[in-house]
Amino acid sequence: MNIQIRGIHKVFANFPALDGVNLDIESGELIALLGPSGSGKTTLLRTIAGLEFPDEGAILFGGEDIANRPVRERGVGFVFQHYALFKHMTVAENIAFGLDVRKDRPSKEAIRKRVNELLELVQLSGLDKRYPTQLSGGQRQRVALARALAIEPKVLLLDEPFGALDAKVRKDLRRWLRELHDKTGYTTIFVTHDQEEALELADRVVVMNRGRIEQVGNNQQVYEQPATPFVFDFLGSVNILPGEVKNRELRFDGSDDVWDSESQETGLVDIYVRPHDLQIVDSQAPGLDATVTLVQRAGALIRISATLATSGERIELELSHLDTLARSRQPGDAIRVAPITFGLFPRAPHRRPTTLPDVVPNAPAENRERAR
Amino acid sequence: MTADASLQDPPALPPQFRPEGPLVHRNAAISEPAWVQRILITLALLFLLGFLLLPLISVFAEALRNGWVTYKDALVEPDAIAAIKLTLLVAALAVPLNLVFGVAAAWAITKFEFRGKSVLISLIDLPFSVSPVVAGVIYIMIFGRHGWAGPWLDENDIKIVFAVPGIVLATVFVTFPFVARELIPLMHEQGTDNEQAALTLGASGWKTFWHVTLPSIKWALLYGVLLCSARAMGEFGAVSVVSGHIRGQTNTMPLHVEILYNEYQFAGAFAVASILALFALVTLALKSYLEWRHGDELAATRRH
Numbered sequence: 001m002n003i004q005i006r007g008i009h010k011v012f013a014n015f016p017a018l019d020g021v022n023l024d025i026e027s028g029e030l031i032a033l034l035g036p037s038g039s040g041k042t043t044l045l046r047t048i049a050g051l052e053f054p055d056e057g058a059i060l061f062g063g064e065d066i067a068n069r070p071v072r073e074r075g076v077g078f079v080f081q082h083y084a085l086f087k088h089m090t091v092a093e094n095i096a097f098g099l100d101v102r103k104d105r106p107s108k109e110a111i112r113k114r115v116n117e118l119l120e121l122v123q124l125s126g127l128d129k130r131y132p133t134q135l136s137g138g139q140r141q142r143v144a145l146a147r148a149l150a151i152e153p154k155v156l157l158l159d160e161p162f163g164a165l166d167a168k169v170r171k172d173l174r175r176w177l178r179e180l181h182d183k184t185g186y187t188t189i190f191v192t193h194d195q196e197e198a199l200e201l202a203d204r205v206v207v208m209n210r211g212r213i214e215q216v217g218n219n220q221q222v223y224e225q226p227a228t229p230f231v232f233d234f235l236g237s238v239n240i241l242p243g244e245v246k247n248r249e250l251r252f253d254g255s256d257d258v259w260d261s262e263s264q265e266t267g268l269v270d271i272y273v274r275p276h277d278l279q280i281v282d283s284q285a286p287g288l289d290a291t292v293t294l295v296q297r298a299g300a301l302i303r304i305s306a307t308l309a310t311s312g313e314r315i316e317l318e319l320s321h322l323d324t325l326a327r328s329r330q331p332g333d334a335i336r337v338a339p340i341t342f343g344l345f346p347r348a349p350h351r352r353p354t355t356l357p358d359v360v361p362n363a364p365a366e367n368r369e370r371a372r
Numbered sequence: 373m374t375a376d377a378s379l380q381d382p383p384a385l386p387p388q389f390r391p392e393g394p395l396v397h398r399n400a401a402i403s404e405p406a407w408v409q410r411i412l413i414t415l416a417l418l419f420l421l422g423f424l425l426l427p428l429i430s431v432f433a434e435a436l437r438n439g440w441v442t443y444k445d446a447l448v449e450p451d452a453i454a455a456i457k458l459t460l461l462v463a464a465l466a467v468p469l470n471l472v473f474g475v476a477a478a479w480a481i482t483k484f485e486f487r488g489k490s491v492l493i494s495l496i497d498l499p500f501s502v503s504p505v506v507a508g509v510i511y512i513m514i515f516g517r518h519g520w521a522g523p524w525l526d527e528n529d530i531k532i533v534f535a536v537p538g539i540v541l542a543t544v545f546v547t548f549p550f551v552a553r554e555l556i557p558l559m560h561e562q563g564t565d566n567e568q569a570a571l572t573l574g575a576s577g578w579k580t581f582w583h584v585t586l587p588s589i590k591w592a593l594l595y596g597v598l599l600c601s602a603r604a605m606g607e608f609g610a611v612s613v614v615s616g617h618i619r620g621q622t623n624t625m626p627l628h629v630e631i632l633y634n635e636y637q638f639a640g641a642f643a644v645a646s647i648l649a650l651f652a653l654v655t656l657a658l659k660s661y662l663e664w665r666h667g668d669e670l671a672a673t674r675r676h
Contacts, residue, residue: 049572050572051568051571051572070571071568071571071572072571072572072573072574072575072576074572075574076572077572078568078569078572080565080568080569082565084565084566084568084569085569086566086569086570086583086584086587086588087588088587088588097570097573097575097583098573098574098575101570101573101574101575101576101579101583102574147569147573148572148573150573151573151574
């Protein structure tokens with residue numbers, strides 16, 4: 001079922017949780033809503049489910065506006081962050097619940113058959129008589145998923161599906177969920193604050209910040225062509241350096257060398273360069289002089305911190321251990337650094353990251369406030 | 373797929389958390405010498421014995437002092453039987469009413485957001501903070517002959533004060549918080565995720581309540597009902613004001629005990645008192661059984 005979201009606004013006690021959100025989702029897509037806490041991603045998911053109602057705007061399921069329909073008429077499968085399994089029911093009863101409460105309830109035999117199919121699909125056959133408290137986190141997650149799939153939902157919604165699991169289980173489930181999606185073909189939307197999770201799992205990533213969508217694109221687009229400074233900063237680390245563009249020529253502050261710029265920007269700019277898009281060049285080549293302050297070797301990566309000679313700005317580089325110019329650098333060495341690719345944005349009054357300060361991209365979800 | 377960590381069973385509980393764990397845990401934080409510990413424990417036990425156990429035993433001892441026959445006679449006396457019947461009737465009316473009110477109040481408070489919620493919570497606690505006598509006087513003021521509704525009630529020949537309806541009303545008022553207070557912390561902790569999950573699965577509000585909410589609170593609910601009925605049977609203050617002490621008609625067991633005692637009929641007073649105490653003990657035993665049987669579910673609730 002394709003979904004269109006048109007001009008959704010939602011305010012919680014003077015706090016704009018969603019501020020004019022537009023989004024088109026194709027049938028069968030796997031979409032990630034990615035953003036820091038307070039970005040509105042969970043609110044958007046709950047609004048699509050019907051657990052919250054928008055103040056303004058339309059949500060179309062297959063062309064039909066359902067923005068004011070109650071949740072139970074929407075036919076959405078929702079997997080809660082902490083699964084919300086019914087503790088007093090067995091696994092089989094949990095999965096059968098959506099069929100049991102139906103007005104046109106299928107026969108007992110049909111329900112049992114469907115439950116067994118779903119148990120097989122989520123690889124929990126034989127655990128049907130267990131209670132949720134007798135399952136591990138990953139197993140509970142699968143039961144929650146099977147329960148949501150039992151009603152043959154128009155769309156499957158998952159709120160931080162891996163947030164409450166430990167790292168190993170998280171990786172397994174991620175791969176498994178992708179396989180399950182390819183097998184079943186449900187239109188799926190999941191919320192995450194983990195950029196790695198979003199980039200690895202989703203067909204398209206919707207990056208959100210402060211109730212707005214910053215960028216929608218496949219994982220390559222959002223990582224390699226970030227549309228806004230926020231996306232640049234939120235997806236991976238970045239060096240932000242001051243510069244100026246004149247006549248399609250970019251000049252770093254304090255340097256005489258120029259780079260071609262395809263950007264339409266003119267005037268003062270912030271230059272966004274990822275650490276692995278910086279390289280060390282010959283002392284004659286165009287570049288910026290810097291002094292190495294720290295060298296860390298992490299497997300095949302060499303991480304170098306350096307201070308720019310001109311502005312004293314600190315920069316980070318990530319280089320391959322095969323890079324001859326990078327090898328055997330010591331703190332105190334003079335190097336010359338040049339960007340391979342970069343992004344240009346008009347200079348912001350505060351150039352430091354737009355990410356909320358309390359967000360650490362890979363911290364466990366429990367430590368953060370939920371974006372409601 | 374056997375290597376898939378998410379499919380493995382959760383690890384077993386460490387020994388000290390298993391149900392068959394040791395009776396007494398040695399606590400490293402206790403550093404007092406053994407004799408101090410023993411003296412404190414002895415003092416606590418003596419206090420419990422003197423102030424709780426001895427009075428209870430003496431009630432039964434006094435009741436049976438003149439033998440079984442006197443005891444039986446005191447209980448089969450018509451006024452005593454009427455008092456026992458009335459007490460059970462009042463409890464049988466007040467407890468179901470408070471069961472419904474309590475569940476409804478706890479449901480509203482824990483599952484919905486609305487203005488004036490804190491006022492409602494304070495209102496529920498009001499019967500705990502107001503003296504029962506005051507509660508009784510309030511009902512006299514409203515329904516009594518010279519009260520606000522008195523003349524109208526007189527005209528229509530409805531008796532509330534000095535009759536069974538008044539006693540039930542006063543009992544409902546005094547015992548109102550028990551069920552709600554037992555449920556609110558538990559339901560608050562459970563949150564609304566389960567209900568929301570049921571709604572997304574297509575259940576109606578009513579079905580959600582019966583199939584999801586009620587089963588998850590049933591033991592706390594039963595516990596609240598037990599406390600509520602214990603109090604309903606034992607209530608004295610509020611009932612004393614509204615009952616009018618008409619023997620054989622509006623005397624509940626606590627009132628009957630007081631009247632007999634004031635008339636120096638000690639054997640009778642203690643006999644009825646022993647039945648009242650017996651009701652309390654049965655309630656207590658039921659409560660302990662439930663706690664033992666369903667301790668986990670009750671752990672989340674506050675104790676009174």
